[in-house]
Amino acid sequence: MERCRHAVLGVERPLRLDCGVDLGPYRVAYQTYGTLNADKSNAVLICHALTGDQFPSEQHPVTGKEGWWEKLVGPGRILDPARYFIICSNVLGGCMGSTGPQAANPATGEAWNLRFPVVTIADMVRAQAALIDHLGIPDLFCVIGGSMGGMQVLEWAASHASRVFSAVPIACAARHSAQxxxxxxxxxxxxxxxxxxxxxxxxxxxxxxxxxxxxxxxxxxxxxxxxxxxxxxxxxxxxxxxxxxxxxxxxxxxxxxxxxxxxxxxxxxxxxxxxxxxxAMDYFDLAAAHGGVLANAFKGTPTRFCLFSFTSDWLFPTRESREIVHALNAAAANVSFVEVESDKGHDAFLLDEPEMFRTLSGFLKGAASARGLKGVA
Structure with a gap:
């Protein structure tokens, strides 16, 4: 497996965080699979969940175990590196190479620890967008993720709609519940x-x-x-x-x-x-930044959406996905939604779920056809 790459960003332009702090320079650790095509139209960004990282496929360099989304990402799978240029980065605040509390504060040379500024899902997405700029990719064919990764997908679609051709939020919500x-x-x-x-x-x-x-x-x-x-x-x-x-x-x-x-x-x-x-997950409330109306977050969006929920997921129950779907419908967005019958709970999005795989495969083929992306259908 290729070694994880690190991009040092914000040297000339620090990242303005929601808490008001300008963070820079900062590092984003990322992994890629596959090759970017000539017109840069086949890039897929995977957003990881709370305890995930930038290694969704192949052997993990720390644990030695298979990647956390091995069933979806890899040769012959739905997200095949032979078709797509797949990018996955460790979130800002993480502990697998991206700048977080364990990193050195450039002002002191000592670890930030609890002096690190509090970050939000939107901050994580801004850092990812800076990485995509660094890689010279104007827009993404797809942004996909589950749980906290799904929150990032929603933030991408709301804040960078012109750069997201298709979005797949899985087992997530537009705001974190009290529970x-x-x-x-x-x-x-x-x-x-x-x-x-x-x-x-x-x-x-x-x-x-x-x-x-x-x-x-x-x-x-x-x-x-x-x-x-x-x-x-x-x-x-x-x-x-x-x-x-x-x-x-x-x-x-x-x-x-x-x-x-x-x-x-x-x-x-x-x-x-x-x-x-x-x-960061607790603070997530997509409607709050749009006058308290979730539909406003997607107003005029050109992005194609496909949402998934699972019947036994009580952490992010189906009703929360339906709220997103209703908001997308109110914004006249192109949206598909599937509630997958499963008794595996929230973790179902990481496991072998044939119905999800079939639907996702069909959605991506349709999106590829609409984008004129060859070699996917």
């Missing part, structure tokens, strides 16, 4: 309550708030699954024992599974980045 903010706050408090967090300066003390970050991950991971999926996979099966232990070790397989999710997450993710990225 989701509440779950994020539990995770943040778990991290900040860990004595090894040290007010965000744990690197200076050569510590890691591993327990707090693991609990945050465990809590969030429950929201990514459905009750049916948990019951089908684990039920009340015991973990490596034939009887209850009458203690507080992991008696049940589901407990062991969550502990494993927490411990492995600590190995690849930064605690402060978790604080910043969850906060």
């Amino acid at each position: 989701n903010i509440a779950f994020h706050e539990v995770g943040r408090q778990a991290i900040m309550a860990d004595p090894e967090w040290k007010g965000g300066d744990y690197r200076l003390h050569q510590t890691v708030p591993a327990r707090g970050l693991a609990v945050a991950r465990m809590t969030a991971h429950i929201t990514y699954l459905s009750e049916q999926a948990l019951q089908r996979k684990f039920g009340r099966a015991l973990q490596d024992r034939n009887a209850l232990g009458f203690g507080f070790d992991a008696d049940f397989q589901v407990e062991s599974y969550l502990r494993h999710q927490g411990s492995t997450f600590v190995d690849r993710f930064d605690a402060n980045s978790y604080l910043y990225i969850t906060r």
Whole structure:
């Protein structure tokens, strides 16, 4: 696999963040697959979710595991590098090479830690747009992503409509709900309550708030699954024992599974980045910047949309996708919508979902035909 690239941006023109801070220079770490065609019309931007990164396909350089969207991205798959020039960048505030709280503050030479400015989904998209400029791509054939990635897709379509030919927001919402903010706050408090967090300066003390970050991950991971999926996979099966232990070790397989999710997450993710990225999701409210009317965000849009939701997703339920669809209809946008029958919960967008794949394939072929993009249909 090609090594991840880093673009150093904002040297001459800093990025103005929503919080009022001018950030620059800043780095955007990104990965590409495939080749940009002669007229630069086949570029696809993948936007990753909260715990994702710029490696949706092939072996991950840190974990050694397959890419997080391996079922969708790769040779012979729907997003085939033989057809598209695929770009995926680590979000601003992330911990896989893009500027975030773990990066050095150019003014001091020391890690930003909690002195890093709070970023928003719109800030993440502005950094991605600067990267697309840096790559010399005037507009994107498609912007696609699920969960927080879907929020970025919506922001792209609202703020850079002329640069987005087609948009695929999956399992997302136009604003974060009170319930989701509440779950994020539990995770943040778990991290900040860990004595090894040290007010965000744990690197200076050569510590890691591993327990707090693991609990945050465990809590969030429950929201990514459905009750049916948990019951089908684990039920009340015991973990490596034939009887209850009458203690507080992991008696049940589901407990062991969550502990494993927490411990492995600590190995690849930064605690402060978790604080910043969850906060960015909490602040997301697309209608707020358009007079409180979501349809205004898409007024006059030339972008073609295809939205997906999943029947068992209680983190971003179908009704929130329907609100986006209704807003797009009110703006007379070209929009398709599919609610996929699945018992896999929110994580279904990362898994093998034939109905989603069939619909997405048909949508992209239609969009390619409308754009005159050869070699896709």
